Amino acid sequence: MNNSLIPGNYLFISAFVIQFLAIVPLTILKNEKKAFVISNFILLIGLVLGLISTLSSKLFSFASFSSNDTLLFSNWIRLDGLGLYFLFIIQLVAIPTVIYNFSYLQHYIDQKRSIKSFVTFYIILLISTQFVVMANQAILFLVSWEVMSMSAYLGMLLEKEKEEVQKGSFYYFVASHLLVFILYIFFFLLHHQTNSWLLSDYHLTAATISLIPILFILSFVGFGIKAGFMPFHFWLPQAHPIAPTVLSAFLSGVIIKTGIYGILRTFQFLKPIPEWCGWLILVVSIFSAIFGVWYALAQHDIKRLLAYHSIENIGIIGIGIGIGFIGSANNLPVIEVLGFGGALLHTLNHAIFKSLLFLGSGVIYQNLGTRNIELMGGLVHRAKYLAILFLIGSIAISGIPPFNGFISEFIIYTGFFQTAKELKNYYPLLMLLFVVGLAFVGGLAVACFTKINSIMFLGTERKEVKHFHISVFDYISLGILALLCIVIGFYPQPFIGIVNKVISNGFVAANSPSALLNMNWLSITIIFSSILFGVIVLYFAKMQIHKRYGRRTSAAWSCGYENQSPRMQYTASSFADELNTIPKTILLYNKKVDSSKRVIPKPSSFESHSSDFVDNKIVLPGYSLLGKIISKIEFLSRTDIRYYIAFILVMIIIYSFIAFLWI
Amino acid sequence: MDIEILQGPIAIFVIIGIAPLFAGFINKQKAILTGRIGAPVLQPYYDLLRLFRKETINAKSSSFISQISPLINFIVIIVAAAMLPIGYWKPLISFNGDIILFAYTLGLARFFQILAAMDIGSSFEGMGASREATFALFAEPIFFFTLGSVAFISGLTSIYDIYHSIRLDNISYIVFIIICSISAFILAITECSRMPVDDPNTHLELTMIHEVMILDNSGFDLFLYLYSSYIKLFIYAILEISFFYPFSAKSYLLGIVIFIVGSIILSLTLAIVETITSRFKMKNIPQYLLFATAIGILNLLIYTFTK
């Protein structure tokens, strides 16, 4: 059987047809709620079928897998390892978001807001994203890419009357258009070299090796804008916070990963890749990771904070890719496998925990009506399980054991060590610098996520919460994602196997070394389990001890300070102040302390604010500078017709002069 | 053969058992150096026992985080301890890459410690948590510039292997290792909240880091916290001592001797340092830590380019 889908195409096709059909109820049913529920349900079925179809492919079974049997539908669709892997990620994240929609969009229906258009665009978004990773034809790829970007843009407009939504979505809109221009050139060059529009035909010959750097730069910048690498990230923290939560989850979890997909896909035909490409990616990535998380630390808007964390995680994925590139350039499959393996697994992991965190923050947003974490607090007493789920996501995203974030970072660390070991010379020094950078990122992430968790959930309520409602759909969707975090953390072997298979199918040419599989996953499982086991045992012991020696609650002691009020708690600004002051020129971090030192002091206040460097120092000034230059061009905007008649004469003279020069 | 399997568990029990003694030892020496008689060497054990038997009081504003955080802290510290070698004894947990796991398990402990501090909702604990997050961040690179740089040079990723790859046959390598051990000492001071970064003796100062985070804990919870902090101190002491294992010339017995002697010398050194220095200003601490990092970078640079 020469098809990567074991049950054949029918399940696959029907899954997509059903997803498409989900639009139908929206167009024919008048009743918003009924239309939405039916359509969402159909969409869910379609996605589950799609996931089943993906999971029953050869990638996820024991069947062997060669790159020849991946092309479908007259080569327009390719379901090879990489494609199937990303398809899996998309569907895996899409399902919880769609479940979440049931409760989330109910709020909007209650507000009498029309959600039909949003749901339609969301369906189109899901379908087109799946097509992006399946497309094997460049034009199909570009079309799906654009449809994906635009449907996401249109989906963002759900709360379009808000100023910030207008601004943020516009950033997104412009960025996605900009990068498509770059991708055009990229694909044209490839088309020109190979005379084919099929991605699977893109193999560069020896004669065209000189093109590789250009193609690489184009691909890295083009896809890098989508992925949100640091200098190109300016749109991301503007756009992700303002989207409806489901969409932000999907944007941060999946859409930006299409950029990663693009870079990885590109790599498949940019061989042999020069080593500096790997270094470039490494440097950009470590920069993105450090400053992404540092910016995140300075934010008070929970969704913007998470958006900056996406930049950080994209940086970590990029680090993996960079190692892979270096391995490939030096012809060392071991390093390659570790680098790409770490990147691929982190892509999956980030998709999972980032959507978990976004959806969790969406629940809070719906109940409190604010995204400012300074106004939250003590939510653990209202929603214990939400706090636990959010905590799982936070630990995972900080890369701390025992959850999935650690696993992928572990692979990347191992990749660094391996690179240093294989390529002696000055490599250990450089690799160590990157390791330290990555460890630094981990430390910042810990600071950041302890900040949000404690400010949002712990302590006492800063603003009175009237009632806090979480529906069962929220729990299901968050639960699925949290469960995945735990499973991948405690038992990564199957996922490692899949990643290894993806790499051996299309990345590493010869029989791939089993560097990934040979890592001590069993020890990790045992250690994590024993930590869990130890904590549980100790917990019961603690209960017994409490029974024996007593336990009671009382007002917090706090050095005997009485009459604590919620406003006296440590705030997010003050928690992060010390760290943010250090790179304040880059974070554009400024504080406003207003305190009076008079005998009878007035109320004093403290504010901190950080704005994006690239956005505020490069993009916006650049644009306004251009505007200023343009406004100097006065001679074109005359009302008097005589000028235009003079232009006729002038142009004739100029053109004649050119003609004269021609001879 | 049987003994080899038992080496790991025994080592852990030794570490867990000796850790309070080590702390008591430092305190005693400090007291003597400052001309006091001081508490008995076993005082930490008495403290722990006392706390174990006390009633536990939790703040009203606290949540389940305060309940589980001490447990996680304790277990995780033990797991980290299980990765450390004592002499030539193979630790319980030893595999390729455990150096990363070591750093990150301590990260887990820190994560919960900070959360538990913030759980109370008091500004004192908040301040401590904020500082802990900040300084831990700058301490992280030092760890990688000490142990990590040795690992990168040797190409090994298990703590046990890393320490035992140290050879004393090359003069530049010896210098490299000595500087690494100095960095490791600074790391230990930072991570274990000792002078000049933190003062373990006072509680009620706004200058506190670690101690202020556990202000509102009592009874069994405080017991666990305190015990974990003793173990943590000892863990970092072992990280430092282990640099001197190469002198043992692969003898089990000599290794243990070095371990014991090293512990004693280290405790003395710590006591002396704590006696003769005073606390830094809070805002100077990151600079101090960065200084240690810089030493690490310079060290590695010199080593890489003089080879």
Added chain:
Amino acid sequence: MGNVLSILFCLSLFYVSITSRVKGYVTVLQIQGVLLSLIIVIPFIYPFSIYGIILPATLLLVKVFLIPRYINKIILDLDIRRVIDPTIQQFSFLLLVIATMVVIFVVSNILSQSTELNVIPFASGFSAIVIGIYIIMFRRKLIVHVAGFLILENGIFLFGTAVASELPMMIELGTLLDVFVVVFLMGIAINKISTTLDGFDVTALGRLKD
């Protein structure tokens, strides 16, 4: 004969560039109409053909009678002040015209060496085209603009005879008709502009801009 008429045509151009009265333009238009009709009628006088007379006759009708009368009517109706208001001095304008004409004649002469062409009507026609544009560029009154446009059209016509283009009669008539309709529409527009925008200057047309 054609050359003589062309030179007369050039003289009319000089006149038009120094006259300061709107009426002067109308007169010049009439003169040019007559000259052009004469130029194209010459080949058909001997041997005489009725067919060849149609076009000159129409031309005469349109350019000497219909259009000038129409413009006169507008001038009278709107009571446009007789004095044109130029944006540069008449003297400089004349200098410009002379300089342009010299350049055009010299260039035409050079060009005529490579191609066989009738220099004097060619250059006169071309001068009229450029001077028509000049008139539009350096005068404010809309009616003068129309006159400038007509001078330009006359120039093209003369130019056409110089290059001996063989346009079919139908198309020649079509072009004449087009020109007439354009002028007609422009007249209506000037009427409307003077009533609704209160002015017959280009300065009245300043609403559309960015």
Added chain:
Amino acid sequence: MFEFFIFILLPLITSLFCSVVKNLRIQYSVSLSVSVLHLILALSVFLGYYHTNLPFFFSVDSLSKFFLLILSNVYFWVVLVSFSYLKRPVTHAAEKSKGFYFLLLNFYLAANSAAMLSNHFGMYWVAAEATTLSVAPLIYFYRNEEALEAMWKYLFLVSIGIAFAFIGILFLTLSAKGSILEGKQLFFWEFIRNAKQLNPIWLKASFIFIFVGLSTKIGIAPMHSGDVDATSNAPSPIAALMSGSLRLTALMGVLRIFEIIRPTSSYEFAKTILIIGGLLSLFVAFVFMFKVTNYKRMLAYSSVEHLGLITLGIGIGGLAFVGAMYHAIYNSIMKVILFLTAGNIHSKYKSREVSKVTSVLNRMPKTGWLFLLAFLGISGIPPFGIFFSEIKIFEGMLFSNKPALLVLTMFFLLFIFINMGKIIFFMLYKKNDNDNSEIGNEHFDFIHLTVILLLILLTTISVLSPDVIYQNIINITKDFGMNL
């Protein structure tokens, strides 16, 4: 002869008929039937079902049947919506214009068809001038001050421009001196066949004059202003007609002379001139998108941009030429959509100023969404055609001998897109404190239906990309002697 009757005479007769019969509904139905007939015939000519045999100065080749179909299509949709457009309440003065509306529209159709089908420069010139004349009074439809000014400027500038084009035609005659063409009629094919014998100096002069002259009508910078004023002040169907077909009519004149110049040594020169013209137009659109405060003017500048892009594509040649031809179709349909939706907005808000038009999506959701989609389409977002044609042009540019131009073009297009987006999004979302935004009580009218049909049509032809269109464009490129 039959097709001559349908394409040219019948609209003329209908035009006369409309001057006699004053009932608007009858005028509408007759005009609509004429346009349907015209469309059917144009389509069957295009598809090759009908072999033409036109008299006088008319004939059909791949280029003219292609452009004729575009004209016919745009005209059909414009006539279709005209009645519902005319039904809208207007000022008393504009009420009088309604009587002339269909008369002029039909005359326009006749003139434009004649221009498209002409195979003689003189005929082309007369017809092209006639289109100006028919459109000019229509610009003055609203009979207000702006419309008057726009009409004057358009009429004056285009008349002068087209006079220059006539000079260009005379130069062409001159260039034929001394060749076997001397003294012959100005038929296109004669010139194309014997182009090599033409005098290069006069040929170049001819090209310059025709290009610059017709630029006023195409809207190529810096002669764009009359066009912009006119399109922004004309009633929306007329603006759509001008952007969609009238500009192409003028472009066809340039294409004809370009076709003649192609085999000669001046070919490269002509290409350079076209590229300069195209880039200047992009530049002008780029500059004015920063400044423009009137959304209809914005759309007019968008027309300048797209015609500039087409010109650029023609100048680059090869694949870019194919892209430019596709762009001509897609742009024509897209412009109808944009102007019709903009017209809807205008008739609700009674203002063309962007600052006065706010929260369109709330106040008129159907129009708002269609306008948004149209904007996405015009900025090159699939599945609306412009995407496909733009990438062809881009690809052609990248592999021409001037790839650096692509960067410049993309730079211009990006900023045009940004600024246009800013304006349109302001209109769509911006919530004004003053407006008591009643949500979505806009009922579905005929123009919405038309726009949706057009969007479907556009998407269908751009996604399916019928082979017949491709084949025809390939034939055109063959006529232009380009090998792909």
